[in-house]
Amino acid sequence: MNVSGNSPARKLVYWGSHYLMIGAFVVFALFPLYWLLKVSVTPNDILYTEGVRMWPSRTTWENYFFVLTQSNFPHYFLNSVIVAGTTAIVTTMVAAVTGYSFSRFAFRGKMIIVALMLITQMFPLVMLIAPIFKILAPLGLTDSLTGLIIVYTAFNVPFATFLMQSFFDGIPKDLEEAAMIDGNTRFQAFRRIILPLTLPGVAATLGFVFTAAWSELLFALMLVSSESASTFPVGLLSFVSKFSVDFGQMMAAGVLALIPACAFFLLIQRYLVQGLTAGAVKG
Amino acid sequence: MASIEISNAVKSYGAVDVLHGIDLDIQDGEFIVLVGPSGCGKSTLLRMIAGLEDITSGAISIGGTVVNELQPKDRDIAMVFQSYALYPHMSVAENMSYALTLRKTAKEKIADAITNVAEILGLTALLERRPKALSGGQRQRVAMGRAIVRKPQAFLFDEPLSNLDARLREQMRTEIRKLHRRLGATSVYVTHDQIEAMTMADRIVAMHDGIIQQVGSPVEIYDRPANIFVASFIGSPAMNFLKGAYEIAQNDTTGIRLTDGSFVPVLPARGATANQTVTLGARPEHIALVPDGNGGIPARVELIEPMGLSTLVHVSLAGNPVKIFTLDRPDFAVDSFIHIAFDMEKVHVFDTQTELRLPPESEPHMARTA
Numbered sequence A: 001m002n003v004s005g006n007s008p009a010r011k012l013v014y015w016g017s018h019y020l021m022i023g024a025f026v027v028f029a030l031f032p033l034y035w036l037l038k039v040s041v042t043p044n045d046i047l048y049t050e051g052v053r054m055w056p057s058r059t060t061w062e063n064y065f066f067v068l069t070q071s072n073f074p075h076y077f078l079n080s081v082i083v084a085g086t087t088a089i090v091t092t093m094v095a096a097v098t099g100y101s102f103s104r105f106a107f108r109g110k111m112i113i114v115a116l117m118l119i120t121q122m123f124p125l126v127m128l129i130a131p132i133f134k135i136l137a138p139l140g141l142t143d144s145l146t147g148l149i150i151v152y153t154a155f156n157v158p159f160a161t162f163l164m165q166s167f168f169d170g171i172p173k174d175l176e177e178a179a180m181i182d183g184n185t186r187f188q189a190f191r192r193i194i195l196p197l198t199l200p201g202v203a204a205t206l207g208f209v210f211t212a213a214w215s216e217l218l219f220a221l222m223l224v225s226s227e228s229a230s231t232f233p234v235g236l237l238s239f240v241s242k243f244s245v246d247f248g249q250m251m252a253a254g255v256l257a258l259i260p261a262c263a264f265f266l267l268i269q270r271y272l273v274q275g276l277t278a279g280a281v282k283g
Numbered sequence B: 001m002a003s004i005e006i007s008n009a010v011k012s013y014g015a016v017d018v019l020h021g022i023d024l025d026i027q028d029g030e031f032i033v034l035v036g037p038s039g040c041g042k043s044t045l046l047r048m049i050a051g052l053e054d055i056t057s058g059a060i061s062i063g064g065t066v067v068n069e070l071q072p073k074d075r076d077i078a079m080v081f082q083s084y085a086l087y088p089h090m091s092v093a094e095n096m097s098y099a100l101t102l103r104k105t106a107k108e109k110i111a112d113a114i115t116n117v118a119e120i121l122g123l124t125a126l127l128e129r130r131p132k133a134l135s136g137g138q139r140q141r142v143a144m145g146r147a148i149v150r151k152p153q154a155f156l157f158d159e160p161l162s163n164l165d166a167r168l169r170e171q172m173r174t175e176i177r178k179l180h181r182r183l184g185a186t187s188v189y190v191t192h193d194q195i196e197a198m199t200m201a202d203r204i205v206a207m208h209d210g211i212i213q214q215v216g217s218p219v220e221i222y223d224r225p226a227n228i229f230v231a232s233f234i235g236s237p238a239m240n241f242l243k244g245a246y247e248i249a250q251n252d253t254t255g256i257r258l259t260d261g262s263f264v265p266v267l268p269a270r271g272a273t274a275n276q277t278v279t280l281g282a283r284p285e286h287i288a289l290v291p292d293g294n295g296g297i298p299a300r301v302e303l304i305e306p307m308g309l310s311t312l313v314h315v316s317l318a319g320n321p322v323k324i325f326t327l328d329r330p331d332f333a334v335d336s337f338i339h340i341a342f343d344m345e346k347v348h349v350f351d352t353q354t355e356l357r358l359p360p361e362s363e364p365h366m367a368r369t370a
């Protein structure tokens, strides 16, 4: 491609504006995160007195220290890890097998199931809180992590299924047929040939579901009342008291909460990039 | 190695019948080529033998055992796919040894088998590579190797050469034939390319619209096609067809009166009646150019196609395009009139209605049709 012509000056302008735009976007996207970090290290006494500054004159770790040692935050954090982790794994496993069958088999009622799954994605979640509470309460699943996991899994399976299906669609079915002729059952062929090739898809699905469950607030707030089963987004609200908002501690908790999500994406990014670009090329 | 018997096999997708009662006996060690235009059901039949498609009705047996209900893995057959279907996350060696590993073959035995097959196919230097680092021809070889190492009851090929360029295809054709001679394994080979069918087959199975049209050796199929479909599908350049009426003249000579009134003598055709509407079938090499015009039928030259060894002369006869194959170098011009003559012993008479060939009365009863 030779959009910019041949002169070095035009090339400079072309690439200069290219990077300028990317830079502007990155700044725009990351600024709130920067602010989160900045406030989290700002000592309480100068938070309001210094006015709007890009970086405080003094920094401190005391917000982090407080959050980690004096608050319930570590407990919320652990709850969130359990809920988001389990939801991601269970959802992805279910989505993998469902997506595979959608991709490979023609069966009676397939279109109905697909339609139903699409319909579930159309309702605002708020509408469903009351009925779900009514269903879970007698089962003893309100105020419990298990209940949250079930609800999150149910809500994420449809999208995750379609996501996985699109990845399976990209893998020729000749491959598992060859494996079946080579001596595999269909399930073995799925596990030993198809699944390894779908790892990028699995990673993308895991990442997507994990983030969704990690930051979910509505159900976590409505279905759980006790401290012991609260997840971290709910826990964040505990920094808001009747009379004040403890921004420093809240932000410190926020920064800490980013760590597992970042770690998770770091772990899967190799597959993720592969998967996203593969999808991009195929169009 | 084993024989394969297919009896009255039917395949339907919902209300659509794709295969209508296929009967076929494949001998132990035979190289069978299923040939026919795209969509005629060749792959479906092959996949039914492999166990990748259910059999709607009828039976398929391999080595005397009915396999209708057996999973592909229990049929002990190997298949080479058009796409090669190599496992992308495995090396060439792993691809080829996969089936043996699943059968829990001893490690040393697997290593021996791989070394041996890699040598036969010239893959020794590539064993550690991933499929994506191979050329099309090399991938094709790996796919062959993966089938061969297993020493299966039968080999199934689904258009294995159609993704290769012409030269490589020609080379692989001979190689597959040589391999077959060496291994002697029962093989079913699917192709839409009639040249592959002619050059490779012990017996050709010509298919059309889910029905077997004819089964026979390449020469049988070429020289005595059962019907117009087989006659037109096999052979390149294709056979010429001219409509006309069957005539029995006073002196008992028989022939076909073409629509422009010209008369083409033919051998008496079995079952043909006077004035019956028939189709004359003549291969390009069975029409001669008559230089002095003596006794020939006049035809206008439309195109002269030099092919190196030979020349293909396109003429127009009774409003029909006719191709003539000649080893001479023609010296006439386009649009000039020439005279041509049909080789009476070699041309075919087809019933226009049923499209079946009406063999000469002198030919022994043997044409096997579906």
Ligand SMILES: Nc1ncnc2c1ncn2[C@@H]1O[C@H](COP(=O)(O)OP(=O)(O)O)[C@@H](O)[C@H]1O
Pocket (backbone or CB within 6 Å): B013, B018, B036, B037, B038, B039, B040, B041, B042, B043, B044, B045
């Ligand atoms: N899963 C399917 N559902 C419906 N029709 C099919 C299916 N698979 C193949 N067919 C039809 O069966 C016919 C034969 O297909 P195929 O065996 O692939 O042909 P060939 O290999 O001779 O080109 C085609 O008309 C095709 O449309």
Ligand SMILES: [Mg+2]
Pocket (backbone or CB within 6 Å): B042, B043, B044
């Ligand atoms: Mg086919």
